[in-house]
Amino acid sequence: MKQPVLHWLGGIALLALSLNTWAADKPIHQGMVDNYKAEKVSDHVYVIHGPAGLPDKENQGFINNPGFIVSDSEVAVVDPGSSDAIGRAILAHIRKVTDKPVTKVFITHAHGDHWLGNNAMKESNAGAKFYASAGMIEEAKNGAGDSWIETMNTMTENATAGTQLVIPTEVVTQDQEVKVGNLTVKAHLVEGKAHTSNEVMFEVVEDKVLFTGDTISNKRLILMDEGSFPGSAKNAERIVAMGMKTIVPGHGATGDNSIVTAYGDYMSKVYEGVKTLRDDMEAHEMKPKIAEQLTAYKDWHSMEETLGKHISLAVLEAEQEDF
Structure with a gap:
């Protein structure tokens, strides 16, 4: 020995x-x-x-x-x-x-x-x-x-x-599976846009762990210049339906599907708020009204400086949806 x-x-x-x-x-x-x-x-x-x-x-x-x-x-x-x-x-x-x-x-x-x-x-x-x-x-x-x-x-x-x-x-x-020794990594391509185009989420099959990349962020707002608000919400619903045990977001703490639901809810509320208000006010006027619907997320990192940008981007996306 x-x-x-x-x-x-x-x-x-x-x-x-x-x-x-x-x-x-x-x-x-x-x-x-x-x-x-x-x-x-x-x-x-x-x-x-x-x-x-x-x-x-x-x-x-x-x-x-x-x-x-x-x-x-x-x-x-x-x-x-x-x-x-x-x-x-x-x-x-x-x-x-x-x-x-x-x-x-x-x-x-x-x-x-x-x-x-x-x-x-x-x-x-x-x-x-x-x-x-x-x-x-x-x-x-x-x-x-x-x-x-x-x-x-x-x-x-x-x-x-x-x-x-x-x-x-x-x-x-x-759905491609790649073997890593005795483990399996499965690719889940995002349909359309969420945070950006051309995104992939990776599942560690045996552990029921999902790396979401920036399609999900936990208690932190991220840039959405290349993204889609309804696309992000739809992708969050898809993740929840997968039944993963552990979610690793692109930013913020690892958690469970509750972080996915929260992120999707934020994206939905911003987009639906914009669609409701855009006939009556300009983008820069919407922030106080939409913020009222987002009190659960008021302590998220960069909320104050990022919400206004998200509203402006959501307005542009809603306008494109009309064509």
């Missing part, structure tokens, strides 16, 4: 040495390593819950909920964040749990705070596969990837500088 134990301890020491050398050679988001933890939300799934707010110098672009799935033989990552440095921090958290290789990465949508950490996953395993919808991959190839690199650099005052673009190559289709 003594020799195998010494061999195992030696392996751990070599792993620690390699991580230290790697971290010294390449930037890593050390604050994310030191001040956040990978929370176990089911038997096989861990989530690093990001802070509220937009990317800035202080958070170095870390605002989303990167997750990882540990099977019997390999690890899959979902939405590895905004930069190489954040991706390396996620890997450091993974190595606290397991030394199994990261072989697959699943991307929910094209917004850079969710997938620009891909290169760190490729650094850890050159053979790793990256999965996304066909539309997301097309967007990234047609300039969205480069644009998001620049946007993150600007918003974080170059805290994300040096990030290398790794665009997914594996196209997922509706």
